[in-house]
Amino acid sequence: MKIWNKIPIKDNGDKLIAIPSYLNFFDPHPYSHLGAPYKDKTTIWKLRKEVVNRLLKVNNHLISNNSFHLLIYDSWRPLEVQEFMFKRAFFIECEKLDIDGSTKNMKSYPSILKKVEKFWAYPSLDDRCPPPHSTGGALDVCLSDKFGNLIEMGSKVDQMDKSSTPNFYENDNNEEAIIWNSRRNLLREIMTKFGFVQHPYEWWHFSYGDQLWAWKNKKANAIYGKI
Secondary structure, three states: OOHHHHOOEOOOOOOEEEOOOOOEEOOOOOOOOOOOOOOOOOOOOEEEHHHHHHHHHHHHHHHHHOOOEEEEEEOOOOHHHHHHHHHHHHHHHHHHOOOOOOHHHHHHOHHHHHHHHHHOOOOOOOOOOOOHHHHOOEEEEEEEOOOOOEOOOOOOOOOOOHHHOOOOOOOOOOHHHHHHHHHHHHHHHHHHHOOOEEOOOOOOEEEOOOHHHHHHOOOOOEOOOOO
16 A cells, blocks of 8 residues: 555546547557456546546647657556456566466565555555556556657656656766656656646656545545546
8 A cells, every 4th residue: 555545535526538539549558458358448548537638738738849749558447457467567576586476375475566566556446545547547658759659768668667767867877868867857747737746656657636646736635536
């Protein structure tokens, strides 16, 4: 559990809607491609209505003032998909250490579980601490060119190491690192300009209305719960 999961939730009832298809999306959807159990694979790209409205403003501003576009990597994530990806990340970390891990005894490997939970929210059934993506308020987003091609940002989305920390390259004078840091700063600045907050360990993860958003903005409660 993260510190922001202590923030109470008072869901405002904002609807989950489809993200307009004219935006750029990662194709094929990265988790559906891995076999994640989406019930309807034709309606994967969804967010809360207010989040979509803000996202469109971000994209329009980005296009008007820079040579980049937004590239959406992931959005709303059903709880069963969160569970699928959490367990997959756990197994991958076990394989790296040559451990025959089982999800039935994940707590037997606290160091692995701690690393996974740093990047993947636990798929909790407790309505008081839902995974951010399962609220419809969180999304993973990158930068692309006008053709939708991914722009290099210094680490891959979901890369579970220190290089995924938003400010990882800020003191690196390497030419590539300077470019990556400037791109990360641009993405953060434009997303926060329109009300989003950034995850402390993931340069690609932003949210509005969830518990992290409430915690960072010193709100009394989050406005989005599990949906």
